[in-house]
Amino acid sequence: MIELHGFPMSPNTKRARLGLEEAGVPYTFHDVDLMAGAQKQPPYMALNPTARVPAMVDGDYKLWESNAIIEYVADLAKDKRLGPETAKERGDIAKWMFMGAAHLSPNIARIFAHTIRLPEEKRLPQLVTEGRAEVDRCLGPLDAALAGKTWLVGERLTITDISLAPPLTAAAMLQIDLSRFSNVTAWLARLTSRDTWKRVNG
Ligand SMILES: N[C@@H](CCC(=O)N[C@@H](CS)C(=O)NCC(=O)O)C(=O)O
Incomplete structure (x- = not known):
């Protein structure tokens, strides 16, 4: 199951979540408390060394940058036709x-x-x-x-x-x-x- 780490109010997190929702790919969401600086702590920086949300984990694959995440999930769900075809x-x-x-x-x-x-x-x-x-x-x-x-x-x-x-x-x-x-x-x-x-x- 895909794990998405982010801050609910962040537009970059919303972009990744919306991509997952539109792709219909199951995922679990983990809150990264930006107000408390959780993005700068080692456990989160192991997922995203730029210390920004969101970050995604799919098995042993880690991905950050919200646009990269939605491109990835579009590819996982090709039947939803979210990505380019020509x-x-x-x-x-x-x-x-x-x-x-x-x-x-x-x-x-x-x-x-x-x-x-x-x-x-x-x-x-x-x-x-x-x-x-x-x-x-x-x-x-x-x-x-x-x-x-x-x-x-x-x-x-x-x-x-x-x-x-x-x-x-x-x-x-x-x-x-x-x-x-x-x-x-x-x-x-x-x-x-x-x-x-x-x-x-x-
Ligand atoms: N280009 C990145 C931008 C990520 C980004 O700037 N996220 C903000 C929240 S919207 C963040 O993590 N800010 C916390 C910080 O910079 O410490 C993406 O699209 O994922």
Whole structure:
């Protein structure tokens, strides 16, 4: 049975859980208490030496980085068709997932850090302003790509949707106005109305 270690509120953990839920792969979830610094303790760092959540263990195989985890579980459950099936799908899926990992997620994390997580004296408003501009730079193309479409790649839900959605569900809390991106808003509503999402956030 797959073991997933993570922090329930973390979008990166939610991404891995959603991948497992959509793949229908059985797993057990283990809480890593970020507030208590459990990610920096040796037992957890033996699973993920970068001291970040999530981490997955499947038998003697260990894997970290949430996008790598969802790619792995998509491969375990090929019948669910969560991964690429053609060269063009592979390209498109990689494009969006790399954009999410390099630009969207880190900038949402930066906005969160400098508006909520850090003590006030450590918050840098300039980083928030820059982070908001970078997030918009991702959301514009995402909105355009979703025009007239249910899911991002192909005619089915894939790891692309699973990968990009979790950090965006924090938009309201971070005062990122998604109403400017109506296709993104509708797509997020579709994804978060699924039972799989409800189980991850239950
Ligand atoms: N790129 C990594 C990011 C993981 C990450 O930054 N996780 C955060 C929680 S959302 C974390 O573990 N933070 C604790 C820390 O940095 O000490 C992934 O996708 O798995």
